[in-house]
Amino acid sequence: MSPANVASLSHLELASMIRSSGYFNQKAKKLKAFANHVVTRHAGKLESMFNQPTKQLRRELLSIYGVGEETADDIILYAALQHTFVVDNYTRRILKRMQMLPNPETYENIRSMFLHALPRKVKVYQEFHALFVQLAQHVCLKRRPLCLECPLQRYCPTGSGEIGVTDHQYS
Numbered sequence: 001m002s003p004a005n006v007a008s009l010s011h012l013e014l015a016s017m018i019r020s021s022g023y024f025n026q027k028a029k030k031l032k033a034f035a036n037h038v039v040t041r042h043a044g045k046l047e048s049m050f051n052q053p054t055k056q057l058r059r060e061l062l063s064i065y066g067v068g069e070e071t072a073d074d075i076i077l078y079a080a081l082q083h084t085f086v087v088d089n090y091t092r093r094i095l096k097r098m099q100m101l102p103n104p105e106t107y108e109n110i111r112s113m114f115l116h117a118l119p120r121k122v123k124v125y126q127e128f129h130a131l132f133v134q135l136a137q138h139v140c141l142k143r144r145p146l147c148l149e150c151p152l153q154r155y156c157p158t159g160s161g162e163i164g165v166t167d168h169q170y171s
Contacts, residue, residue: 004044006035030066037064050080057082069107077129081122085114086129090136097140097158 006014015028041060042048050057057080061072073086087110095101095110102109118124139146145158153159 003035003038007039033065054082085111091132098156
């Protein structure tokens with residue numbers, strides 16, 4: 001479905017199409033804002049939007065209603081195929097348990113940590129993000145991490161028993 005098609009749908013039509021995703025009314029409003037932006041600023045062509053330098057694209061995405069830092073970086077990394085790092089709750093959970101969160105613990109400080117540490121390659125950023133997601137979903141679980149199964153156990157203060165799992169802030 002093209003941005004022009006999404007923009008042309010009524011809110012109710014779009015909401016009913018994405019109903020199974022949860023929070024469908026808010027998501028429909030945000031999807032329409034994004035689609036309208038692409039239609040208005042880029043003649044409905046995502047390629048036009050994605051051909052910008054990364055910093056410029058990120059600024060533009062963040063200016064759209066409903067697009068926050070994580071969503072902007074998801075779009076940049078996976079749709080525009082440009083280098084950036086996506087910081088999500090899985091990443092935060094693992095870094096917190098490994099006592100590797102920067103101070104202050106802001107989205108940008110965490111993202112910068114990866115941008116400076118990893119080779120500047122889209123595939124590397126995608127792979128690292130995917131590995132964080134897999135580890136958090138299958139091993140470093142929110143309430144009961146499976147530390148004995150974790151490939152990072154020997155490096156992790158939580159897994160090695162130096163600290164306990166007391167903070168369930170990150171889902």
